[in-house]
Amino acid sequence: MNCRGAQRALNLRHDGQLMAADGEALGAHLAICPDCQTFAVRMEQVGSQLREEPVPEGPTPEAAWASVQRAIRLAEDGAARRPAWDVGPWLRWASAAALILVVAGGGLLWHGGVAPRETAAGPLALHATQVLRVTTGLEGASTMVYEDEAAGWMVVWVIPAEGGNHAQM
Amino acid sequence: MDQDVMRWVQRAQGGDEAAFGELMKHYQGRVYGLAYGMVRNTADAEELTQQAWVRAWQKLGTFKHDAQFFTWIYRIASNLCLDHLRRRQRRPEDPLNEALEPPTFAELPPSPSATVAPDEALRQREVRDAFDRALATLKPEHALALRLREVDGLSYEEIAHATGSRVGTVMSRLFYARKKLIEQMRSDT
Numbered sequence: 001m002n003c004r005g006a007q008r009a010l011n012l013r014h015d016g017q018l019m020a021a022d023g024e025a026l027g028a029h030l031a032i033c034p035d036c037q038t039f040a041v042r043m044e045q046v047g048s049q050l051r052e053e054p055v056p057e058g059p060t061p062e063a064a065w066a067s068v069q070r071a072i073r074l075a076e077d078g079a080a081r082r083p084a085w086d087v088g089p090w091l092r093w094a095s096a097a098a099l100i101l102v103v104a105g106g107g108l109l110w111h112g113g114v115a116p117r118e119t120a121a122g123p124l125a126l127h128a129t130q131v132l133r134v135t136t137g138l139e140g141a142s143t144m145v146y147e148d149e150a151a152g153w154m155v156v157w158v159i160p161a162e163g164g165n166h167a168q169m
Numbered sequence: 170m171d172q173d174v175m176r177w178v179q180r181a182q183g184g185d186e187a188a189f190g191e192l193m194k195h196y197q198g199r200v201y202g203l204a205y206g207m208v209r210n211t212a213d214a215e216e217l218t219q220q221a222w223v224r225a226w227q228k229l230g231t232f233k234h235d236a237q238f239f240t241w242i243y244r245i246a247s248n249l250c251l252d253h254l255r256r257r258q259r260r261p262e263d264p265l266n267e268a269l270e271p272p273t274f275a276e277l278p279p280s281p282s283a284t285v286a287p288d289e290a291l292r293q294r295e296v297r298d299a300f301d302r303a304l305a306t307l308k309p310e311h312a313l314a315l316r317l318r319e320v321d322g323l324s325y326e327e328i329a330h331a332t333g334s335r336v337g338t339v340m341s342r343l344f345y346a347r348k349k350l351i352e353q354m355r356s357d358t
Contacts, residue, residue, distance in 0.1 A: 011348075046347055050315065053320075055201075058197075064201075065197075069190070
């Protein structure tokens with residue numbers, strides 16, 4: 001067993017997952033390797049440091065539950081007050097996609113049928129996992145859609161390629 | 170206690186808010202501890218813990234009884250903490266972002282160092298600070314796995330469930346987290 005293998009074995013031994021046969025090989029390596037002996041000691045120290053880390057006292061369970069109840073009410077009231085036209089995220093996404101298609105089609109007409117191409121990443125990826133980049137007919141332009149989590153708005157950006165202003169819808 | 174938890178979950182899934190309250194009070198300390206350990210800021214930890222419980226209430230119908238409730242709520246809280254840390258990394262210049270600052274002494278509970286000699290307390294404080302600096306260099310996913318293993322005592326399988334990862338990924342994260350901490354502390358001292 002070399003040092004790299006010994007360190008991996010120490011990691012498993014620390015978690016009680018090391019097989020007996022590997023334990024023997026590890027023991028033989030540790031007997032002749034001061035570096036891995038030190039590594040073993042420090043691994044134990046890392047665990048104890050984490051476990052002894054002081055955690056500031058949080059709210060009492062009763063106070064926390066009262067806050068959660070208020071937040072649940074707020075969330076439910078917000079959902080109940082949602083206007084009739086605001087029919088949920090799926091239709092909002094679908095509407096946004098339809099809007100993009102219209103923009104893309106308009107762009108194609110405007111530029112006399114320029115072939116669409118993949119666009120560069122937009123600059124305003126507030127929620128990376130929710131960003132949808134699409135192809136537009138505006139040559140070099142990029143279109144970006146995201147849902148503003150705080151405001152609940154669907155935001156569509158069309159960004160011209162050559163230093164033009166951002167258009168927000 | 171597991172029986173109580175199962176009963177609370179079943180009642181809460183039927184719409185019993187009081188039963189959900191019992192669940193929340195039972196696990197509140199652990200979820201808050203996880204959040205604080207990740208974001209290192211009491212106000213953010215409280216906010217994230219609250220968000221986790223609101224989301225749990227909203228998604229309770231999706232909880233399946235083949236999993237343990239605490240790994241399920243840990244998963245919700247972990248995801249919120251990781252999202253929070255990613256947002257914080259994207260705007261480190263935010264003047265309101267005080268989360269990287271260590272807590273003040275007033276925020277911390279009495280530690281063993283409060284009962285030892287001043288020079289020993291200082292030494293312990295230096296070791297603690299070096300450890301905190303090393304901890305801050307870990308990838309959030311690695312720090313999370315390490316915390317779930319060392320502090321919460323979760324098994325590899327439970328960590329995998331709580332983080333939505335494979336067991337092999339958990340083992341790898343634990344190894345690299347520990348290795349990096351050891352190397353960082355060696356270079357820091």
